[in-house]
Amino acid sequence: MDIDLFDFNLPDRLIAQKPLENRESSKLMVVNRKEDSVVHSEFFNVVNYMEKDDVLVLNDTRVVPARIYGVSRYGGKIEFLLVKNIEGRIWEVMCKPGKRASIGKKFHFGNGEIEATVIGIKPDGNRIVELIYDGNIYDVLNRNGDIPIPPYIKEVLYDKERYQTVYSDKMGSIAAPTAGLHFTKELLCRIKNKGVKIVYVTLHVGLGTFMHVKTKNINDHFMHSEYYEISDYTAEVINFAKSRGNKIISVGTTTVRVLETVFTRNGKCIGDKGYTDIFIKPGYKFKVIDSLITNFHLPKSTLIILISAFYNREKILTIYEKAILNNYRFFSFGDSMIII
Known part of the structure; x- marks a missing residue:
């Protein structure tokens, strides 16, 4: 596929320069694949799209002052x-x-x-x-050291913890798993109290995750490998939920890459660690996740390619057009969507 198929025009004013005062007050676009519908909401309502015994999977990596x-x-x-x-x-x-x-x-x-x-x-x-x-x-x-804030953020970030998730734990990333930046400890408690299982994987985010694809054909793109870990406990919770028909909800594309890598290599989720260079693009058959919480991504990036694989390229670009028309904030400190 031609990389230009994943391009779009984004006004500079919509590139979020600083985090909102309250993490969970960002906009949330709810994309329903079965109904081909879009609903505009706020992130604190994300709990409404989870059911008892669903599994929410978070990436607990922490950004290094690298x-x-x-x-x-x-x-x-x-x-x-x-x-x-x-x-x-x-x-x-x-x-x-x-x-x-x-x-x-x-x-x-x-x-x-x-x-x-x-x-x-x-x-x-x-x-x-x-x-x-x-x-x-x-x-x-x-x-x-200093936290390596992305170059498209021009304003000074005085509170460096705002570029960490509230559940960050294991040092190793040079960029934040930004879909998780919207969660507060209070929101995670509300999700847990609903009966949703919360588990963690680790993927240390490297440069390759956010880089533009520079090859004309996306199949020629070289993916940098990134280190991941998944515990026996996380794997068991996911396998049990899938056996009972409960949803696996991934927070961020980095979490997707861990889960799909492990399942592809082993035929199920198991406790595992290693490196992954998986490149998920249209035509890929997802094996683990049922829903995806994600930010609005850079044009021509592997991230917009991944979410196009999860839904549909043309529809994702239409959704991005709606996000622009409705003044959604883009990239690391931007707003969010959940694809169900």
Whole structure:
């Protein structure tokens, strides 16, 4: 399929620049696939589209303060974005300016609390570096790093916790699983009190999730792999619910990718961990999820391709047109939809 089939025009004014004061007060578009209908609501009403014994699956990853600023031994300034831990103290990083980061170059960050040596260069220009630090890397980054807010957000985010879900737990992402940003602890309690089972998976979100597809044919697009985990308990809850005909409701495309990866590899949900580069596009047969809570995504992204696979490309683009006409806010701090 041609990537231009997933393009649309979005006014800049609809790109949300800051989170709402109350997370659950965002708009919610309810998309009913069977009825081909759209209802405009508010996110706190999302509980109305869940039934007792349904399963709500959340991604509990936490965003790492992965952007650090440093200097070389000669005083040249450098910026690193820690993209992925390869093993031990070896990391893949994006850096700028890249010309300063040749193999063998050394840099220090945070008054010397972190030192880095470039030991390799990938074909895409990312560097492989070895870090030297004392203690736990995430503690060190909490003291010295910045949360990597997406480049389309121009306003300063003073409360960095607003780019974390309220249930974030396991450090590892460089971008938030944004569909979960709408949930409050109070809303999760109301959902649980209705008898809905709430379980968690982990997928550490990398750069590839949000990047534009740059190939003309989407089948030629290369998906970056991302680390995931699913517990035995989560798998058992999902399998039991499916055996009884209850709905599996995924919060976000990252959660979808974990569940569909595990089921595709094993024929059912099992406790598992590893890396996934699954690219879900039209024609894919979903094996686990029944409903999807998601934000409004970038044009030509793997995310809009995924939700087009879950519903219908033409209808999704029509829905996006309705969202624009009704002044829905787009992207990370934007509004939400549930596809049922």
